Amino acid sequence: MSELLHAAGRIRIVLVGTQHPGNIGSAARAMKTMGLQRLVLVAPERFPHADATAMAAGAGDVLEVAPRVATLAEAVADCRLVLGCTARSRRIALEELPPREAGARAVATAARETDVALVFGRERTGLDNDELQLCHAAVTIPADPGYSSLNLAAAVQVLCYELRLAMLGLQGQAPIPVAPPEGGEPPASHAELEGFFAQLGDTLDAIDFHKGRAPESAMRKLRRIFMRSRLDDRDVRLLRGVLADAQRMARLASGGGE
């Protein structure tokens, strides 16, 4: 057995906007067979529901303790690695991980006592772009391009299977997961990153960066740049210090004084 099994306690499976309660039950069963217990439900259409209980079979305990929250941001607020499962897509430029690597990275991160989320979207439409913006990387199961529509619970099963192989040290030659940036500092939490992005948005307004253009596109590109660099707490403090001085200059420029 592997010392990595305890990582399971730091890994949550997040289902966003699930439409069919039976899929929630099937996902809970898939998780429990692979030794995972932490399920979080974001705005499920119908839950609790008899179909969920029936499909969970012996995994009803996973359903019973699964918190329900209104937004993905709440579900991952304390996570330092958020992986979003998507069909291959170029809608958004996120680092794209195969399931094997996602499992290795998730388990290596959770083993450092930091919380990790694997996020699964709606049956028909998956995760929307705003939700993908909250993810550090996308996970794509290498399905047949001719018919790539895995059932939601089937996708959960495949990812939980890779998580279990990683926890058991059975992944074979999975690559060494990327080391945490800057001297082993843990990556910044979702909340810390969102605070930074909010201040970045305010700063762009203050220095009149947009000049009438819609701010969304620039912010989206800037978010990707900083998400890719896997900022740790000290990085965020440094960058926020730079923004604070830029904001101060903007106040001076507008005659607002110190």
Next chain:
Amino acid sequence: MSELLHAAGRIRIVLVGTQHPGNIGSAARAMKTMGLQRLVLVAPERFPHADATAMAAGAGDVLEVAPRVATLAEAVADCRLVLGCTARSRRIALEELPPREAGARAVATAARETDVALVFGRERTGLDNDELQLCHAAVTIPADPGYSSLNLAAAVQVLCYELRLAMLGLQGQAPIPVAPPEGGEPPASHAELEGFFAQLGDTLDAIDFHKGRAPESAMRKLRRIFMRSRLDDRDVRLLRGVLADAQRMARLASGGGE
């Protein structure tokens, strides 16, 4: 892509004595998402059935051509490799393969133009000993010993996923994950990056970020942040635009005007 994809035509998924027709449909869907088409049904309790068709979703074609036979022996008569999926069991002395090795062996065998079968038993009782006697090896998914009861279609999904990885040649070293720089733009050149860092340094001076501290340490940390995010040309143009506006504000603040 891999030259092994044609092996799919030589690999059949055999479901023995399936009790719930919905599981037959889910298994067909799981197969098709992984590029597999050949399903054989041994004495299904209820088939065809509306539940099977419903759960197959877009994989109804796999169901339509699936032969039904009376015994496992008929289903695998022309196969030279038969792998039986079982929960870990010592009921019978069979070589036991993990899914990854099973997928590799099945695809390597099928690539030699010999037929291969992966056999899945009944939901409750699996394969009986006479059926296991027809198998060359047993395949066991490394489930949690505390709750190892994978749904039938979930087990088919895991095995078909491993078959696909093997067909794509992705089983060994996972491929380097692609971090697509915005729309596949090439990474910024060294000169472009240095131009950006020079402007960043000027900006930190202009907004009085250092306040008497030596600038080297902050610049070193900021360089690492941006180096990690693998900026492309458009990223650099965007960031330099932000810096230009911050510099403009600093000039205004110091009374330098536009």
